[in-house]
Amino acid sequence: MTKLMKTMTLAAALLSGTAALADTPKIGAAVYGLNAEFMQLWAAALEQHPAVTEGKVDVTIFDGRYDALVQQEQFETMITQGFDAIIFVPIDIEAGAEAVRLADEAGIPxxxxxxxxxSDKLKAYVGSDDVQSGYMEAKYVLDKIGCTGNVVVIEGPIGQSAQIQRLEGNQKALAECPDVKVVEQQTANWSRAEAQTLMENWLTAHPGDIAGVIGQNDEMALGAIEAIKAAGLNVNDFAIAGIDGVTDALNAVKADEMASILQDGFAQAQGALDLAIKAVDPSYEPMSAIWEQYPDMPWNDGADAEYNVPWTPVTLENVDALLEMRQ
Structure with missing residues (x-):
């Protein structure tokens, strides 16, 4: 082979590699924030998707820092950089609609x-029924206190869909117990530290009068537990529930300090990525194992507008297995 032919062959190989790289779908994930464990687990699941680990798709995760404006700016960046599809976990149910509109106008699903x-511009949604989880956690607390007494409700970020819908579920359960009084209700923004501060103040304001704690996520329920312990009180004198099934909550359930409901962020993330890849490549078949794990949530060729991932109540019977999965 002549020197010229070798040079041409090398150039062709480099061009082929560049074309292959350019053909790899580029998908962005705009998540509301990565400070707490649940969204960290969600993001890790996205990175562990077989299509990512095998190099069939390029995924970039953006930390929205719990700010709707930051999320919109990240959308603008993805539009400018020509991303092929976007997965959106918004901090605000209304403010996020503008970001979706901008992407839709740019032809990005x-x-x-x-x-x-x-937004009616969203192509599909993969999540869990937050009204149902809000009802389930509140019912646990209310059943444990015998449908009588005082409770506090620690809410998520005001205006986020999970806060809105879990509160709806909370209120549905509370309506079934008219003798229960909500003595305090405030947001702690999914934060364990903020919830601990709230609970410390509430324990001082209502000494001996709080029987139950409805925390709209595990982090906030765990913050309430820390406040109770710091006050020298017995956690077992309170009925406490959260949502998500984060690791510390699983351990708290095992210690009989609280109740939790597992939200399968792994399935939510990987399911959304399968749909996003399908939008870019219509011949794509899903690579995540979640579709076999949840037969009641069929793939249906990626054509459904909504995919509902079931909740799993954390119990003494399944908590060890769930903890082992975190190893």
Missing amino acids: VFGSNTRVN
Whole structure:
């Protein structure tokens, strides 16, 4: 082979590699924030998707830092950089609609996951029924206190779909117990530290009068537990519930300190990515194992507008297995 032929062959190989790289779908994931464990688990699941690990798709995860404006700016960046599809976990159900509109105008399909956005431009949504979980956690607390006494409600970020819908579920359960009084109700923004501060103040304001704690996520329920312990009180004198099934909550359930409901962020993330890849490549078949794990949530060729991932109540019978999965 002549020197010229070798040079041409090398150039062709380099061009082929560049073309292959350019053909790899580029998908962005705009998540509301990565400070807490649940969204960290969600993001890790996205990175562990077989299509990502095998190099069939390029995924970039953007930390929205719990700010709707930051999320919109990240959308603008993805539009400018020519991303092929976007997975959206919004901090605000209304404010996020503008970001979706911008992407839609640019011809970029957007798929929701975990939290909702009020937009008819969303191609599909993969998440769980937050009204149901809000009802389930509140009912646990109310059943444990015998449908009588005082409770506090620690809410998520005001305006996020999970806060809105879990509160709806909370209120549905509370309506079944008219003798229960909500003595305090405030947001702690999914934060364990903020919830601990709230609970410390409430224990001081209502000494001996709080029987139950409805925390709209595990982090906030765990913050309430820390406040109770710091006050020298017995956690077992309170009925406490959260949502998500984060690791510390699983351990708290095992210690009989609280109740939790597992939200499968792994399935939500990987399901959304399968849909996003399908939008870019119509011949794509899903690579995640979640579709076999949840037969009641069929793939249906990626054509459904909504995919509902079931909740799993954490119990003493399944908590060890769930903890082992975190190893």
